[in-house]
Amino acid sequence: MNVSIIGLGLLGTSLGMALRGKNIRRSGWARRKEIRRAAVNTDVIDECFDTAAEAAKNADIVVLAMPIPQILEYMALLGKEMKPGAVLTDLGSIKHKMMEHSDILPQEISYIGSHPMAGTEKSGFYAAFPTLYENADVFVTPDCKATPQQIDMVFELWKTVGGHPAVIDSKHHDAIVARTSHVLHVLASALATGILDARDPETELELFRGCATGFRDTCRIASSNPQMWREIVEHNREAVLDALMEFDQVYNKFKQEIESGNFDAFERDFAHGKLLRDRWLEYKQNNQR
């Protein structure tokens, strides 16, 4: 199998690293020349091309590992360069816009979107690491042209790097990740500012002192790339607003309970959140290889 990774940031580079020694030919391309050189020198990919078109030419799977606007742009650019029967996938955090846009692909190219639930608050080539996808759930969104063999090939790619792929409808995907990821980023960012923004340096120091591991973890993803998260939320606006409304119902109930002093209800609701989070943790632990 010949996989071509277009874009060598955190996700693309980590994928190249994870595919090392797996009997898969890894070619690729990055916008910056020094990254292309570093990627070959550090065995992230086997071969780098000077243009994305050349890199895509002989691949069985082309992986667009780029920000959303570039995914849409390169889908149009590369589709016509790819060999018949090849699969185009991407690692974008939304899937329905890509699915709609995939109409632009030639008839012989299938679009099978991927969204590995993996990442960190860091970005770029130098933030990558080979275990990023280990035990990650991966949402896969095949278009109607995709054959079972092609879907299998994408599943194999993800299994090879330790992921757990599952097919999902692209629109439904966007609603799910609006809740499980996009809303979290909005909230973590609002919390970081809501907690640390101070009117004077003395208060700021006290707030800095008052934040510990709880703040570190709860607001970790507030340190993510602002432009990237703007693009994700912008392209999934409706689903994010729906997910925020779901969250608001729970949040407003908590606020009301605190305001009215109904702490029996507060404790019950807190226990319910704990139950769900503990069950999720158990689910993840049971799914580790």
Add this chain to the structure above:
Amino acid sequence: MNVSIIGLGLLGTSLGMALRGKNIRRSGWARRKEIRRAAVNTDVIDECFDTAAEAAKNADIVVLAMPIPQILEYMALLGKEMKPGAVLTDLGSIKHKMMEHSDILPQEISYIGSHPMAGTEKSGFYAAFPTLYENADVFVTPDCKATPQQIDMVFELWKTVGGHPAVIDSKHHDAIVARTSHVLHVLASALATGILDARDPETELELFRGCATGFRDTCRIASSNPQMWREIVEHNREAVLDALMEFDQVYNKFKQEIESGNFDAFERDFAHGKLLRDRWLEYKQNNQR
């Protein structure tokens, strides 16, 4: 120095462990007999007493490492057992209520509250570990009777276990930690339920799949003890409501930006949250020994 730790949960036990081999006599007491026995057997403390009163009798510092209602209860019970000139401290997450309640102490006993900004989502004797307080900021709230020597003694205790103590007004403390800690717990819990609560098992599984390390960290503290957090928020209600209002201002601005499609502003605000969180991380890293 003779330190008596009353209550051997996560915080008290970790304190005993951290004071190991530091030339400090550690005595203590826990409600459950098997924990008292385990604490001595595993060198958490040097000596365990059958009653809290006996444990407090010869201590230079009595540390109430208990839930808030018990801190208030044992302050009244133990003050009259302590030797003249001794200091009573506690590890509670709020300080003003304790300060008011400390009127109950005999004239010869000073109350100097402590709030180490350290903890995990777990609780109890078996969740303890000796490095819990390393590099933790510790808020210290002395009453007006406390002498510089007594404040020094409490500072020394915290420095011995790796903490960074600083004096703060008890009421101001409660406002600061409402922002840096209490509000975080309310939000993390609301997020856990807002994200994972599903109407059917199929959606639940998709939501479970869609949650990854972002959810794991952002909602980690939602797995905390519901009763403990009920007691903390209940006893710091006004400050938590104020802090929630501060948060709401930022959060509502984010929501408005998403609703109206003003993503330039969204990106700017996200970048501001990142700046604050990154600056905080730098502050913490610079303060590590």
